[in-house]
Amino acid sequence: MRSPFLLKKYMENFEVTILGCGCALPTNRHFNASQVVSTRGKHFLIDCGEGTQIQFRKNKLHFGRLGHIFISHLHGDHFFGLIGLISTLNLLGRTAQLYIHAPAPLKEILKPQLDFFCPEMNYEVILVEIDTTLHQLIYEDRSIEVWSLPLHHKMPCSGFLFKEKPYKRHLRPEKIKFFNIPNYALNDIKEGADYTLPDGTLLPNSLLTTDAEKSRSYAYCSDTIVQPQLAKYLQNVDVLYHEATFGKDKEALAYATYHSTAEQAAQFAKECHAGKLLIGHYSARYEDENVLLSEAQCIFQNTMLTSENDVIKL
Amino acid sequence: MRSPFLLKKYMENFEVTILGCGCALPTNRHFNASQVVSTRGKHFLIDCGEGTQIQFRKNKLHFGRLGHIFISHLHGDHFFGLIGLISTLNLLGRTAQLYIHAPAPLKEILKPQLDFFCPEMNYEVILVEIDTTLHQLIYEDRSIEVWSLPLHHKMPCSGFLFKEKPYKRHLRPEKIKFFNIPNYALNDIKEGADYTLPDGTLLPNSLLTTDAEKSRSYAYCSDTIVQPQLAKYLQNVDVLYHEATFGKDKEALAYATYHSTAEQAAQFAKECHAGKLLIGHYSARYEDENVLLSEAQCIFQNTMLTSENDVIKL
Numbered sequence: 001m002r003s004p005f006l007l008k009k010y011m012e013n014f015e016v017t018i019l020g021c022g023c024a025l026p027t028n029r030h031f032n033a034s035q036v037v038s039t040r041g042k043h044f045l046i047d048c049g050e051g052t053q054i055q056f057r058k059n060k061l062h063f064g065r066l067g068h069i070f071i072s073h074l075h076g077d078h079f080f081g082l083i084g085l086i087s088t089l090n091l092l093g094r095t096a097q098l099y100i101h102a103p104a105p106l107k108e109i110l111k112p113q114l115d116f117f118c119p120e121m122n123y124e125v126i127l128v129e130i131d132t133t134l135h136q137l138i139y140e141d142r143s144i145e146v147w148s149l150p151l152h153h154k155m156p157c158s159g160f161l162f163k164e165k166p167y168k169r170h171l172r173p174e175k176i177k178f179f180n181i182p183n184y185a186l187n188d189i190k191e192g193a194d195y196t197l198p199d200g201t202l203l204p205n206s207l208l209t210t211d212a213e214k215s216r217s218y219a220y221c222s223d224t225i226v227q228p229q230l231a232k233y234l235q236n237v238d239v240l241y242h243e244a245t246f247g248k249d250k251e252a253l254a255y256a257t258y259h260s261t262a263e264q265a266a267q268f269a270k271e272c273h274a275g276k277l278l279i280g281h282y283s284a285r286y287e288d289e290n291v292l293l294s295e296a297q298c299i300f301q302n303t304m305l306t307s308e309n310d311v312i313k314l
Numbered sequence: 315m316r317s318p319f320l321l322k323k324y325m326e327n328f329e330v331t332i333l334g335c336g337c338a339l340p341t342n343r344h345f346n347a348s349q350v351v352s353t354r355g356k357h358f359l360i361d362c363g364e365g366t367q368i369q370f371r372k373n374k375l376h377f378g379r380l381g382h383i384f385i386s387h388l389h390g391d392h393f394f395g396l397i398g399l400i401s402t403l404n405l406l407g408r409t410a411q412l413y414i415h416a417p418a419p420l421k422e423i424l425k426p427q428l429d430f431f432c433p434e435m436n437y438e439v440i441l442v443e444i445d446t447t448l449h450q451l452i453y454e455d456r457s458i459e460v461w462s463l464p465l466h467h468k469m470p471c472s473g474f475l476f477k478e479k480p481y482k483r484h485l486r487p488e489k490i491k492f493f494n495i496p497n498y499a500l501n502d503i504k505e506g507a508d509y510t511l512p513d514g515t516l517l518p519n520s521l522l523t524t525d526a527e528k529s530r531s532y533a534y535c536s537d538t539i540v541q542p543q544l545a546k547y548l549q550n551v552d553v554l555y556h557e558a559t560f561g562k563d564k565e566a567l568a569y570a571t572y573h574s575t576a577e578q579a580a581q582f583a584k585e586c587h588a589g590k591l592l593i594g595h596y597s598a599r600y601e602d603e604n605v606l607l608s609e610a611q612c613i614f615q616n617t618m619l620t621s622e623n624d625v626i627k628l
Binding site for chain 2: 081
């Protein structure tokens with residue numbers, strides 16, 4: 001059994017597992033787009049290219065912890081793994097609802113496949129269409145929010161911003177004990193409230209608590225022409241994944257195909273004051289992606305090339 | 315450049331590459347069903363589970379040599395890799411037609427996906443529906459025939475028999491020279507004709523030629539309850555692939571789910587007087603598939619467990 005200490009650490013993890021970071025063509029080096037954001041014991045899947053379920057298993061992620069899937073757009077390399085994954089979850093006896101968030105026409109595309117391939121489902125698949133023109137809250141639970149990011153690609157496309165909700169402040173046990181503060185008041189204090197003693201003395205929150213951990217955030221921007229106007233939503237994001245399909249030699253091609261170059265991704269990370277930039281969605285033409293890394297690092301030093309099965313801890 | 319000798323050898327190859335031999339659930343051990351029959355420089359794909367295109371590349375098979383795909387039935391584990399493969403071939407600039415042979419309702423299922431995901435195709439996908447109630451010729455070229463095999467599964471399902479056409483007999487050059495036989499007569503002689511000299515002397519074919527190589531055959535039977543009545547079509551088949559989803563402990567389950575046990579596959583191979591039996595489509599419950607191998611070998615010694623990336627030369 002996991003010890004309480006390890007369990008706490010596990011619950012407080014915020015990490016991203018790269019299942020696939022290739023472009024439209026799967027190669028021997030890369031699977032199609034897919035990654036998992038894991039936090040507080042939950043997995044959130046972003047995009048689901050062919051082979052996602054295979055990679056999910058290979059990375060020893062638990063299907064049972066997956067409740068929500070976010071699909072950026074309905075190009076095959078971001079979507080073709082979905083029906084297989086849904087079908088496998090059914091075979092595994094899943095009963096919990098599964099939410100799939102994606103741009104229209106998600107329902108028209110997926111519903112006939114579900115009706116034919118999964119006629120007897122043990123669980124419900126709930127299809128939620130994303131408005132790709134808006135930056136809005138599309139999911140939240142007690143600890144996290146997911147916001148859409150309007151991207152600009154050949155078809156309606158959305159990025160995703162995962163933001164932890166603020167952590168509670170830490171009580172200073174010696175102060176709590178010294179002032180004999182009752183249990184019922186502690187939650188308010190952890191949330192920032194001051195406390196007034198029975199004699200009317202006001203104890204400021206800063207005397208009773210220390211700072212909470214910083215809330216972390218992760219943004220996923222793929223596939224898109226770089227969108228500088230999104231930087232205002234992503235200020236100080238801890239980790240930014242941005243597609244870098246091409247190098248600067250192919251800037252015109254990037255624009256024509258609604259993609260970005262490594263330099264553009266790096267410039268955007270700079271404008272966001274991101275902590276770290278992950279790049280991916282590499283065109284199959286780059287046998288050595290370090291070309292893309294170098295170009296990005298000239299502008300934004302803390303850039304990292306993603307590879308399958310990388311785990312990035314925030 | 316390939317030498318003429320190597321090219322001849324290559325053209326005369328008849329081999330099967332296993333891309334996936336797992337059951338409905340992909341595992342870390344097995345991909346979903348898919349294999350390639352290669353002969354005379356052509357690849358024929360049988361079934362196309364998720365990940366097939368990845369495995370195809372990994373095995374260094376050439377997409378350009380693929381002209382016909384045969385799908386046994388429309389369960390996802392035999393079919394979900396198809397749309398990704400079609401899409402990739404388009405991205406690679408294919409212009410040659412691609413034939414997909416599968417049971418109905420192939421067109422109703424695949425056509426809407428093609429229309430949405432591949433709206434601008436460089437090449438034509440020709441969908442050919444197989445009558446799964448008949449044993450009939452469904453493909454032929456100069457050197458090979460493919461015959462359907464009516465299987466019995468939860469949904470309409472067909473197996474496939476690949477048969478080389480008879481090879482031509484080998485001329486005995488010393489006899490041809492001695493009797494001064496003209497060039498125009500040689501093709502008939504290679505096909506078995508006798509030859510009459512100008513003086514009326516009949517030269518029997520057996521004097522002028524030696525035996526041709528034996529034509530080879532390969533049969534694929536998955537997914538199905540074992541069908542002994544098919545043995546008459548498969549007498550002396552060189553290699554038989556038969557599903558062996560379960561061991562004998564699960565015979566009732568095999569029947570209930572329209573599958574076969576390893577023993578049943580072996581008994582069938584015996585009735586076919588097959589040269590070799592390949593088994594696969596293993597249920598994910600068997601961590602060690604040697605259990606299945608042992609059960610089969612008690613009945614049919616020359617049985618082999620298939621694994622991904624195996625190449626079986628006929």
